[in-house]
Amino acid sequence: xxxxxxxxxxxxxxxxxxxxxxxxxxxxxxxxxxxxxxxxxxxxxxxxxxxxxxxxxxxxxxxxxxxxxxxxxxxxxxxxxxxxxxxxxxxxxxxxxxxxxxxxxxxxxxxxxxxxxxxxxxxxxxxxxxxxxxxxxxxxxxxxxxxxxxxxxxxxxxxxxxxxxxxxxxxxxxxxxxxxxxxxxxxxxxxxxxxxxxxxxxxxxxxxxxxxxxxxxxxxxxxxxxxxxxxxxxxxxxxxxxxxxxxxxxxxxxxxxxxxxxxxxxxxxxxxxxxxxxxxxxxxxxxxxxxxxxxxxxx
Numbered sequence: 001x002x003x004x005x006x007x008x009x010x011x012x013x014x015x016x017x018x019x020x021x022x023x024x025x026x027x028x029x030x031x032x033x034x035x036x037x038x039x040x041x042x043x044x045x046x047x048x049x050x051x052x053x054x055x056x057x058x059x060x061x062x063x064x065x066x067x068x069x070x071x072x073x074x075x076x077x078x079x080x081x082x083x084x085x086x087x088x089x090x091x092x093x094x095x096x097x098x099x100x101x102x103x104x105x106x107x108x109x110x111x112x113x114x115x116x117x118x119x120x121x122x123x124x125x126x127x128x129x130x131x132x133x134x135x136x137x138x139x140x141x142x143x144x145x146x147x148x149x150x151x152x153x154x155x156x157x158x159x160x161x162x163x164x165x166x167x168x169x170x171x172x173x174x175x176x177x178x179x180x181x182x183x184x185x186x187x188x189x190x191x192x193x194x195x196x197x198x199x200x201x202x203x204x205x206x207x208x209x210x211x212x213x214x215x216x217x218x219x220x221x222x223x224x225x226x227x228x229x230x231x232x233x234x235x236x237x238x239x240x241x242x243x244x245x246x247x248x249x250x251x252x253x254x255x256x257x258x259x260x261x262x263x264x265x266x267x268x269x270x271x272x273x274x275x276x277x278x279x280x281x282x283x284x285x286x287x288x289x290x291x292x293x294x295x296x297x298x299x
Contacts, residue, residue: 001132001262003047006057006124006148007040008113008139009083010092011065012247019099035287036072037094038113039137039164042248042288046255046277048076050294052262057082057127058140059112065091066112072288082127089115116144125151133158133262135254138167145170149177158262162254166190176212180261182254184219201226202233217271219253227271236271239279252281252291273297 015029036045040058048054056078060066062085069091073080092111098104121144128134134152136145136159152159153176160180163170166187175181175191183191189199192207205216205228214230224238256277260270276297284290 002053002055002130003133003135003258003262004055004057004082004128004131005040005044005047005135006140007043007135007137008038008092008110009041009056009058009060009066009069010036010038010094010108010111010113011068012037012094012096014096014098016098019101020097020103020105036069037247037287038069038092039139039162039251040113041069041073042251043135043137043162043255043258044073044078045076045288046248046252046291047259048073048078049288049291050256050259050277050297052259053079055079055082055127055131057124059084059086059116061085061089061091061112062087063091065093076288082124084112084116084120084123086112086115110139113139114141116140118143118147120144121147121151124148128152128155128157131157133160133258135160135162135258137162137164138170139165142167142169142171146174149174153177160254160258160261162250163187163191164250168193172208172211175208178213180215180217180257181208181213182217182219182257184221184250188216188218202228205233215267217257217267219250224275225253225271227267229267234268236268236275239275241279241283247287248291249278249282253278256297 014033016031017027021027044054044056090111092113093109096106161178162182188204209230216228218226225236227234253274257270257274260273280292281290
């Protein structure tokens with residue numbers, strides 16, 4: 001089964017600093033780490049390490065960052081034939097600042113990721129021929145995301161949406177084209193901001209179900225997750241681990257869940273599988289090296 005990830009491809013630069021600087025203040029970083037990132041790329045690598053047949057669709061600039069990201073995905077066996085290269089823009093970048101207390105600030109420059117337009121849709125549709133499932137996030141322009149969801153629905157391609165980052169610009173009427181929605185709590189409320197006023201997980205899930213998406217998995221960090229199937233709520237606890245590096249944990253959960261569903265697992269089983277993968281990722285350190293292989297989860 002082939003899974004296409006349509007999403008962001010970034011380079012990430014993490015600076016460790018004594019404290020978050022004041023306005024106009026200049027601080028010297030203690031260390032700096034550069035590595036590949038972006039939700040789309042993170043989730044694609046997660047699934048590739050779990051032996052999925054993965055195709056990445058996105059855009060990078062014709063620069064060093066783009067080359068690094070493409071080579072990295074190829075090393076994990078990801079089909080990058082769907083990654084457009086655009087010379088006039090830089091590959092997306094995320095700058096992360098972490099102080100001695102663990103407080104984090106970040107700045108994202110979407111770059112090439114935001115350069116995908118409706119003019120690219122015919123090529124994307126062509127790339128989706130023969131694909132069985134699609135995973136999307138909210139780092140692409142909605143003018144591209146929405147018609148892709150409708151196209152996938154019309155072509156009987158299973159759709160998974162991780163509505164991150166949280167956005168109030170999503171047209172909730174398109175939820176009827178989503179088979180599985182996987183938000184965190186904030187993303188859940190943002191997704192139905194026009195339809196719900198109370199910040200209650202149960203009410204938000206019921207509204208999403210009414211709008212046509214009948215499988216909602218809400219991730220709650222250390223509190224685990226909640227699954228709503230349109231009839232009942234099921235709470236799945238998190239696994240207790242000593243966290244080392246929070247990077248990729250959410251993407252590890254999402255990617256592993258998609259692999260679980262597309263390999264025939266029942267939804268609750270797939271959530272438990274993803275929960276274990278997220279715990280392993282959190283207990284490790286080092287970006288993609290923290291993501292588990294299939295044997296790590298199943299041992």
